Amino acid sequence: MYKLGFIGMGNMASAIQEGFINSGYIKADEICGFDLSEIATEKAKARGVTPLSDGHEVIRNAEIIFMAVKPQVVEKVVAPLKEDLKGKALVSMVLGYDFAKYETMLDPSTRHLTFMPNTPIAVGEGMILLEDQQTLTDDEYDFIKKAFESAGSVEVLPSHLMGVGGALSGCAPAYIYMVIEALADGAVAQGLPRASAYKLASQTVLGSGKMQLASGLHPGILKDNVTSPAGSTIKGVKALEDGGLRAAFINAIEKSMGK
Numbered sequence: 001m002y003k004l005g006f007i008g009m010g011n012m013a014s015a016i017q018e019g020f021i022n023s024g025y026i027k028a029d030e031i032c033g034f035d036l037s038e039i040a041t042e043k044a045k046a047r048g049v050t051p052l053s054d055g056h057e058v059i060r061n062a063e064i065i066f067m068a069v070k071p072q073v074v075e076k077v078v079a080p081l082k083e084d085l086k087g088k089a090l091v092s093m094v095l096g097y098d099f100a101k102y103e104t105m106l107d108p109s110t111r112h113l114t115f116m117p118n119t120p121i122a123v124g125e126g127m128i129l130l131e132d133q134q135t136l137t138d139d140e141y142d143f144i145k146k147a148f149e150s151a152g153s154v155e156v157l158p159s160h161l162m163g164v165g166g167a168l169s170g171c172a173p174a175y176i177y178m179v180i181e182a183l184a185d186g187a188v189a190q191g192l193p194r195a196s197a198y199k200l201a202s203q204t205v206l207g208s209g210k211m212q213l214a215s216g217l218h219p220g221i222l223k224d225n226v227t228s229p230a231g232s233t234i235k236g237v238k239a240l241e242d243g244g245l246r247a248a249f250i251n252a253i254e255k256s257m258g259k
């Protein structure tokens with residue numbers, strides 16, 4: 001068991017903390033952290049995480065340090081902590097900061113791993129990508145991988161695929177929530193109460209994803225199984241094609257990669 005320390009405890013770090021604590025794999029009192037925001041600090045405290053007064057203190061009190069600030073500030077945050085991080089393990093979820101980039105920022109004695117989580121880790125259904133290039137000890141790697149597996153599914157990817165992987169599983173929860181909201185809006189427009197509409201939409205997304213994973217079938221086959229000849233679904237499929245649904249999602253992944 002390692003003590004975990006978070007630098008930044010915003011949306012993503014909070015989801016990870018909740019996922020770890022809810023899974024029972026890590027106890028809240030094994031986690032400390034620092035955040036500039038008072039609101040984020042109060043929320044962390046409410047889930048049993050120990051708030052500390054700065055990054056130096058987090059590194060002193062933890063064995064594996066999670067870097068969870070925004071990409072725009074990460075270099076400014078890491079530079080003054082470089083000495084403290086000597087001989088420690090750093091795991092980073094900062095989009096765009098891969099193994100090679102950290103090699104230029106950290107002392108050679110700092111072991112590190114870049115990973116890309118997503119917010120559903122909070123409810124035990126995360127998708128967590130681990131970069132295949134990393135320098136954690138075997139024990140640290142095993143511990144952190146098991147922690148992620150306690151709250152989701154883990155996939156190891158080569159460095160050059162972390163960006164596109166992150167654009168899909170890291171960003172797409174937002175797109176799926178838009179899908180849920182839009183499906184519900186459609187049903188509300190036809191008279192279904194709002195609460196039922198969200199429940200029906202979310203359970204349908206959950207069930208469809210679960211079925212694809214369980215069956216391993218091509219999504220097109222699963223779609224075809226729903227579309228009866230001359231039935232209702234094929235009319236909806238046509239409406240989505242008219243609306244450019246596929247192109248919109250393909251473009252969204254490209255845009256998420258900063259292209």
Ligand SMILES: NC(=O)C1=CN([C@@H]2O[C@H](COP(=O)(O)OP(=O)(O)OC[C@H]3O[C@@H](n4cnc5c(N)ncnc54)[C@H](OP(=O)(O)O)[C@@H]3O)[C@@H](O)[C@H]2O)C=CC1
Binds near residue numbers: 012036095
């Ligand atoms: N949100 C997501 O779904 C995902 C996010 N990520 C990555 O996670 C990281 C965090 O994103 P997210 O949680 O969404 O962002 P948030 O803005 O919610 O959280 C970042 C937190 O860091 C705080 N902060 C800023 N500077 C410091 C500092 N010097 N020391 C300590 N805390 C600081 C911020 O405070 P303040 O607001 O006051 O500046 C804020 O509370 C990003 O690098 C992102 O790429 C990766 C995958 C998915």
Ligand SMILES: O=C(O)[C@@H]1CCC=N1
Binds near residue numbers: 095166171
């Ligand atoms: O929007 C972002 O930049 C972060 C990274 C992946 C998901 N959210």
